[in-house]
Amino acid sequence: MYKQPKILHLLLIAIAFIFFSCNSSQTNSNMKEDSSSIPGRKWWKEAVVYQVYPRSFKDADGDGVGDLKGIFSKLDYIKSLGVDVVWLNPIFSSPNADNGYDISDYKGIMKEFGTMADFDALLKGMHERGIKMVLDLVANHSSDQHEWFKQSKSSRENPYRDYYHWWPAEKGKPAHRWSFFDVNGDAWKFDPTTNAYYLHYFSDKQPDLNWENPKLRKEMYDMMSFWFDKGIDGFRMDVIPFISKDTSFPELPKQYNGDMVAYYANGPHLHEYLKEMNKEVLSKHDVMSVAEGIGVNTASAHDFVDSDRNELNMLYHFEGVSYGYVPGKFKTPVPGGYQLVGFKEIYSRWDSTFAEKGWGTIYLGNHDQPRMVTRWGNDAPEWRALSSKMLTTFLLTMRATPYYYFGDELGMNNIKFDRIEDYKDIESINNYALAKSRGEDLHAFIEAQKISARDNGRTPFQWDSSMNAGFTTGTPWLKVNPNYKTVNVAAEEKDPNSCLHYFRRMVKLRKSNLVLVYGKYQLLDKENPNVYAYTRELNGKKLLVLLNFSSKPASVNTGIDISKAKLLIYNYSSPSTNATLQPYEAAVYEL
Numbered sequence: 019m020y021k022q023p024k025i026l027h028l029l030l031i032a033i034a035f036i037f038f039s040c041n042s043s044q045t046n047s048n049m050k051e052d053s054s055s056i057p058g059r060k061w062w063k064e065a066v067v068y069q070v071y072p073r074s075f076k077d078a079d080g081d082g083v084g085d086l087k088g089i090f091s092k093l094d095y096i097k098s099l100g101v102d103v104v105w106l107n108p109i110f111s112s113p114n115a116d117n118g119y120d121i122s123d124y125k126g127i128m129k130e131f132g133t134m135a136d137f138d139a140l141l142k143g144m145h146e147r148g149i150k151m152v153l154d155l156v157a158n159h160s161s162d163q164h165e166w167f168k169q170s171k172s173s174r175e176n177p178y179r180d181y182y183h184w185w186p187a188e189k190g191k192p193a194h195r196w197s198f199f200d201v202n203g204d205a206w207k208f209d210p211t212t213n214a215y216y217l218h219y220f221s222d223k224q225p226d227l228n229w230e231n232p233k234l235r236k237e238m239y240d241m242m243s244f245w246f247d248k249g250i251d252g253f254r255m256d257v258i259p260f261i262s263k264d265t266s267f268p269e270l271p272k273q274y275n276g277d278m279v280a281y282y283a284n285g286p287h288l289h290e291y292l293k294e295m296n297k298e299v300l301s302k303h304d305v306m307s308v309a310e311g312i313g314v315n316t317a318s319a320h321d322f323v324d325s326d327r328n329e330l331n332m333l334y335h336f337e338g339v340s341y342g343y344v345p346g347k348f349k350t351p352v353p354g355g356y357q358l359v360g361f362k363e364i365y366s367r368w369d370s371t372f373a374e375k376g377w378g379t380i381y382l383g384n385h386d387q388p389r390m391v392t393r394w395g396n397d398a399p400e401w402r403a404l405s406s407k408m409l410t411t412f413l414l415t416m417r418a419t420p421y422y423y424f425g426d427e428l429g430m431n432n433i434k435f436d437r438i439e440d441y442k443d444i445e446s447i448n449n450y451a452l453a454k455s456r457g458e459d460l461h462a463f464i465e466a467q468k469i470s471a472r473d474n475g476r477t478p479f480q481w482d483s484s485m486n487a488g489f490t491t492g493t494p495w496l497k498v499n500p501n502y503k504t505v506n507v508a509a510e511e512k513d514p515n516s517c518l519h520y521f522r523r524m525v526k527l528r529k530s531n532l533v534l535v536y537g538k539y540q541l542l543d544k545e546n547p548n549v550y551a552y553t554r555e556l557n558g559k560k561l562l563v564l565l566n567f568s569s570k571p572a573s574v575n576t577g578i579d580i581s582k583a584k585l586l587i588y589n590y591s592s593p594s595t596n597a598t599l600q601p602y603e604a605a606v607y608e609l
């Protein structure tokens with residue numbers, strides 16, 4: 019009676035052991051094959067990053083603002099997407115002049131978002147589900163409400179004075195520096211308390227920190243270590259190329275030809291500080307780092323990300339998302355749109371930049387951009403879902419780590435406000451004021467904002483068809499897109515052809531085909547004005563990606579016979595069998 023179950027028990031263990039070792043040897047041999055033939059494999063190269071804008075994801079306490087508990091309540095949804103990493107926009111204490119990009123306490127949690135206990139629970143909940151968490155490092159500037167700035171501004175002798183950049187007014191007005199968000203476009207603000215100007219590349223509520231001061235740098239590294247010690251898995255670094263400044267503040271050197279952004283991104287000690295940051299903090303943890311690569315081009319990109327430089331892992335460039343705007347005019351789309359040939363050239367050039375060294379990223383949307391389907395696809399009702407899936411196919415089949423913006427998996431599109439009063443974003447509001455004071459065409463400004471404004475990408479996430487899209491029981495901080503009745507998670511869960519299910523399938527496809535991560539990229543039919551076609555190839559495996567970026571049937575000439583190819587994924591109920599693609603068709607073949 020007593021012995022039999024014990025024998026059975028042993029037998030079961032033996033069977034399990036045999037089963038496990040067979041299986042694991044199979045997995046190991048696959049893994050071996052992959053890793054031995056692919057140099058430099060890293061988890062962050064193979065990851066799909068999902069960006070959550072906490073303010074707009076899910077509100078748990080009914081105040082109209084998304085919060086950490088809200089995100090916690092939706093972790094199973096995030097897990098169901100198959101993504102590996104969640105990047106959260108700033109969650110730190112902030113008076114919210116720029117939705118958290120103005121931090122008043124780097125080690126505190128924004129009141130509206132919750133408490134440190136909520137944060138700890140969220141991090142644990144993510145890790146339990148195998149999801150990594152990346153936070154936003156806003157190191158170029160703080161809030162004017164940060165204690166450091168309050169001290170700094172109180173007197174010229176204060177020990178915190180050199181935490182910021184001050185220009186004594188007795189020396190006259192400092193040389194012009196342009197500001198992104200200032201109502202006068204001026205990055206110097208006069209403060210009578212000490213008869214001096216302080217520097218703010220963004221709004222006057224976001225004074226620039228002085229990285230030339232070693233004490234400030236140490237504070238920053240300590241703060242980063244504080245979050246790493248808590249267990250976070252990396253940082254996305256806000257405008258990090260801007261941190262170092264020539265503190266003599268000369269007139270803009272001629273070589274920059276009026277291009278203030280390029281000048282800002284080339285400070286004298288930038289790479290020295292990034293190396294120091296790597297040595298002091300990043301190198302001590304298995305974490306990822308990604309720079310917001312503002313002002314960085316294909317020539318300078320390697321200085322940030324090549325592994326032998328010991329600085330950062332990745333950066334995201336602005337060339338792609340800025341394409342199609344009138345140069346020098348605030349986010350104004352070129353009439354008639356952009357040319358696909360130019361778009362392909364940009365992404366192909368960035369691919370080749372990292373073909374041998376370094377590693378790229380790819381994105382079409384984030385909290386600073388409009389919705390990708392409106393800007394790069396077509397948000398008319400008949401094309402919204404199709405073109406959105408087509409763009410998702412693009413993002414998940416390129417050789418670069420994809421940064422996928424929350425809501426794009428539903429095919430959410432721009433809300434297109436008619437009135438400036440509906441906007442909450444400091445960028446739109448202050449640039450409107452600037453345009454007004456300059457006597458510019460305000461109607462044209464509003465029309466341009468319908469395409470390019472950041473608030474288009476910040477409207478509340480659409481969970482279901484109930485009030486406020488199930489985002490909040492209160493009054494949402496920003497209006498909900500009225501199409502939430504049909505475009506929402508609940509509806510898309512039920513529809514096997516939805517954008518949501520398509521995204522999950524695409525993630526799975528990428529995760530199960532290393533060729534999509536590491537494979538060589540080859541652009542085909544380069545001059546084709548409507549179709550983006552390319553192959554990805556690794557260790558004898560070759561995939562073909564066909565994307566029709568237009569609302570018309572379009573022919574493609576890749577020179578490849580697909581009659582015997584295996585179709586892996588497509589966004590129509592049945593794909594084209596000839597060389598003409600249907601409007602916004604996307605298909606991936608294994609050759």
Ligand code: TEU
Nearest residue numbers: 116119198220256257312349385386445
């Ligand atoms: O963005 C940097 C930046 O320059 C943005 O203002 C961006 O270029 C702009 O939206 C395009 O018009 C980062 C953050 O991502 C952004 O949300 C912040 O507002 C900004 O820094 C200041 O911290």
